[in-house]
Amino acid sequence: MVLPEHAKIIALLKDAGEIVGRKKLQKIVYIGKKMKLPLQEKYTFHVYGPYSEELTLRVEELCSLGFVTETKEKKAGYSQYRYKITKNGESFIEKFPLTWPREQASTIVHQLNGHSSKFLELVSTMLYFDELPKPEVKEKVFTLKKSQNYTEQDIQEAWEFIESLNHLS
């Protein structure tokens, strides 16, 4: 059945308050999933790291059902999207019998939402290759994310951040 997966995204957005940027939303869901939040969206590797077409569509569906609002904002040279749940979204998850680890999810989502999408792109890319040894993960980042100019220090910060998230999950 589909609705529980929609409800989890609403719950996640509720925990976050709002999420600014499609890329950020994608990465928060991916990292949340890696931290064992019960999310099911399927991810593959794309231009900015792990990406889920399923999540893109699910969010569009939530907007069309009136449970989430997407506000488009013009930024210098590009558009940015802001996501928030609506009153109907709130009353939907109040009624919906959802198994969702509220406390843990809220802590993780807040941690993630406090970082830039560029940093989350780095973290999610490193997690995507988490079966590889650390030096190979670094090599992957430098090869695949050349245009983002991540430094050794960024990578070290990301490892520490992943470590802190692992303690929460």
Added chain:
Amino acid sequence: MVTGNRKLEEEKVFKDPVHRYIHVRDELIWDLIGTKEFQRLRRIRQLGTTFLTFHGAEHTRFNHSLGVYEIMRRIIDVFEGRPHWSDDERLLCLSAALLHDIGHGPFSHSFEKVFDTDHEWWTRKIIVSDTEVNHVLRRMGEDFPQKVADVIEKTYPNKLVVSLISSQIDADRMDYLQRDAFYTGVSYGHFDMERILRVMRPTEEQAVIKYTGMHAVEDYIMSRYQMYWQVYFHPVTRSAEVILSKILQRVKMLRLEGYSFKQFPHHFEGFFEDNLPLSEYLKLDESVVMFYFHCWTEEEDPILRDLCTRFMNRRLFKYVEFDQDFVMNDWMKLQELFLEVGIHPDYYLVIDSSSDLPYDFYRPGEEEERIPIHLLMPDRKLRELSRESDIVEAISGKKRTDHKLYYPAEWLDTPGHEREKQQIKDILQAHPGKREPGL
């Protein structure tokens, strides 16, 4: 062991209804086609349950994989000698095109949902593990299988190579649109691929299209749009897919509860234990799955028996539109009523959404994760397609989502619980199934 690739003494050809001929000149490709893992794709339909809607849709992942290889071969012919293209990548591209779907299982979309598995994970596993495919690939060097897997997984450093197999205008999509149109018999899905290939140009980041080819690309985008609504998203196919998923869900549940099967699901055991060896995965194909479904039409469990009978005899669920009004006002009530009349809502009241599908529309960019299609303009600058094409712009902003509620309509007309059944019908009739024009 023979290393490297040799040209075949004589070119081999496969007759193909979509591309006329598929040409094989490399021993590497010929031997990959002959592996047992690749031959297994003959027993897996490309479009899963679509054959229950369009009876011609019996084509397999084998046909499609050969088709993607052939398109890649033709793209490379156009790229040869051009800037940004290195002929060293030729066999890598051809192997990746041929093997990109090698990890697909029977009805893989439903299997993946119910058993939380992933055909892309199996694709990598087949390529890098001790398999016939891996042995053939290793003739090109110890790291060659890994490179092929990286291209398919989109983590290979050369983005141009990745874009040929996985972008918004790639060999995979160009084959499946035409092939699925041909075998379903619909008149959509056709576009001038020869023209697109002639105007495709390599750049450092991706393949782009010369401005003069814009109208051919418009046709391709339109056919993708039409095929989405007319074939891939057909409500009858979705009904069959819903029943298939529910069969798997029921089997999983019964196995967990220790139910005594007349026909025990031996081939599914690894899925239940989340520990399926590759050798067992490769034994699963559609004939095996259909054998079980056939046997389970005689099971004691009434739900499994009914769902399998429906699938085998095409007695599918009916549907209504599922919208916000429905979710907020009727959904919980409907579930209660189903329980009251003795119909298990977990299996017989099912919402299906567009996000459940492995197909999508063209996305023009704007903080998106997908690289849009770029046109190479006369001034050598790149422009995103929808900024130049009114047609593409018009359909890029169209509604792409849809939800339907599936249920066994005929059970609402059987004797017993007449009052509750009438209440159910009243709710459902307030949300009639709107079909997209032409469906």
